[in-house]
Amino acid sequence: MGSRYLLRKSFGAIFTIFLIVILNFVLFRMMPGSPDRILLRNPNLTTEARTAALERWGLDKPLIPDQLVAYLQATAAGDLGYSFKFHGESVTDVLAGRIWPTLILFGLGEILAVIFGLALGAYSGWKRGGAVDYIGNGLSLVLYSMPYFVIGILLLGIFAIGLHWFPTSGMLTIGGSNTSTWDQFLDFAWHLFLPLLTVTIGLIGQYSILMRSSVIETLGEDYVTTARGKGLTSGKILRAHALPNALLPAVTLIAINLGYVIGGAITVEVVFNWPGLGTLTVQALEARDYPVLQGIFLLLSVSVVVANFGADLIYGRLDPRVRT
Amino acid sequence: MTTEVLPEAAIRNERLRLRLKSIRSFWRRFAARPDGVIGVVVLIFFSILAIAPGFFVGPLQTVITATGLPLDPPSTAHWLGTDELGRDILNLTVHGTRISMFIGLLATVITILLGAMIGIVSGYVGGRTDTFLMRVTDFFLVLPTFVLALILAPIILDIVGAGSEVFGIRVTLIVIVIVIGITSWASTARIIRSQTLSVKERAFVGRARVIGSGGGHIMWRHILPNTMNLIVANTVLVFGGAILTETTLSFIGLGDPFAPSWGEILNAAESAGAMGLGAWWYVVPPSVCIVLVVLAFTLVGSALDDVLNPRLRVRR
Secondary structure, X not given: OOHHXXXXXXXXXXXXXXXXXXXXXXXXXXXXXOHXXXXXXXXXXXXXHHHHHHHHHOOOOOHHHHHHHHHHHXXXXXXXXXXXXXXXXXXXXXXXXXXXXXXXXXXXXXXXXXXXXXXXXXXXXXXXXXXXXXXXXXXXXXXXOOOHHHHHHHHHHHHHHXXXXXXXXXXXXXXXXXXXXXXXXXXXXXXXXXXXXXXXXHHHHHHHHHHHHHHHHHHOOHHHHHHHHOOOOHHHHHHHHHHHHHHHHHHHXXXXXXXXXXXXXXXXXXXXXOOOHHHHHHHHHHOOOHHHHHHHHHHHHHHHHHHHHHHHHHHHXXXXXXXX | OXXXXXXXXXHHHHHHHHHHHHHHHHHXXXXXXXXXXXXXXXXXXHHHHHHOHHHHHOOOOOOOOOOOOOOOOOOOOOOOOEOOOOOEHHHHHHHHHHHHHHHHHHHHHHHHHHHHHHHHHHHHHOHHHHHHHHHHHHHHHHOOHHHHHHHHHHHHHXXXXXXXXXXXXXXXXXXXXXXXXXXXXXXXHHHHHHHHXXXXXXXXXXXXXXXXXXXXXXXXXXXXXXXXXHHHHHHHHHHHHHHHHHHHHHHHHHOOOOOOOXXXXXXXXXXXXXXXXXXXXXXXXXXXXXXXXXXXXXXXHHHHHHHHOHHHOOOO
């Protein structure tokens, strides 16, 4: 990979993260009342902590540049302020406790959805007009039109409440901590199943639609016609010529959609009471806990930028044309 | 001027004839897409519900005017059962149509206006303006805009006060509309910009510039009409997306309980623990409506895209 490509992409990612932090700063100052009063409003904060915070953010100094610089320094050091709701705990601690459940749920869900979605889309596009295409594409469109939480509510209603096959909420059975590690793992997997299924089903639709149109487009390219002319079998054409090229736009679009996907998928956690960032968001919203909300926004947007950067690197590896 | 001037009326007639002809040919091509036609039928049905919900189910029921027992299953009196306050679900769902579609419509208008304006200006003016606007656009494309909406909505609500009204519309609804608009114009701007770039190079734009037309005039009279096809197709797709976003925001608890959209009904069902109590009738009707409407928008949108933008049509 060319170092100029790498440099350009890294610079772009860092610049975007910088903009996000600035946006967060602006949002923070837009809030009703000054940050000072918001700190005062927080009854769970000790006087010392408040004074320390005032000094750190330089709230007695002008907004620009002093406060901005102080904010940037604090953010870079991982200091995101204190939560209103969670007894004055620091936002970083509150977030840290909630990252893993979300990461497991959406990490696994993304991977499963990408694998199955791309496979379904590729097959549908290849056998365009066939039975799998009709059913798969129709189903994908319906899933694409469903908010994630609606899928969750329906699955919850059928499999957890109706059939009692799965637990209705939470991540572990309460009071099950004295069993063996293996049992705890099984309990966790049992709780994970429905939320994971929801996320996967919710994402499969768009990936499949995306891959289908990408494969169809690629199959119309001249090099595929050439491959046909050489007398290659249709399976060989798909594997050696169409699929690798069809995957390229898919990689970019998956990364771009990530920001959109994360927001919608948050609601799945609410339906299943999964103790991750999604339920935290809703709790923070109800309590108007702005520092936590901003922490979540910062965390999620930076993750999306990093993921996009990763996709750019993968793209650079897959497609020699962009390595300039 | 000594050249022969056609009478005004003849020009007008000719214009009308051409327009009718293009409408007719458009309709012929659109009618060949059964999925698009089905989508249109579904949308017409819901539009009628949205225009006159009171005609079908009477005025919106409140706690005071509720007509049934709490969480009553479907019966002949209440076809779709009742909610935890004894309100008729059919009544709520039909009135929810109006609110969901209305918010979706307003949010779409803002999104398209912003997106088209930024796309056309960026593409036509070019240079530094283009670089700057596209940087902003890419920023909004990468950003998890839904999460941004989640933060923006309560902040704006706290500033303006949730209870007040503007032009008889409750502020909560307006805030949702604005937030959806601000956070979803980016992809429209990208699409319109790329079309603008190609229209800009055509001969008639150069001629308009030669006879001294200003930038504003060219963008309004020459570029905009030639990007209209894309804008129309995009509007339909954005509409569906806006309804989805509104539903999700309301479900999270940012909706207006006094103007229940479908998402708000689902939020109420979630808070009342309807699913846990086995009250599926509370959840299924609004869900089905959401899926039907969004699916219809997607179908019509992609059909329009194929018909109006033939160059984008997939080769085989």
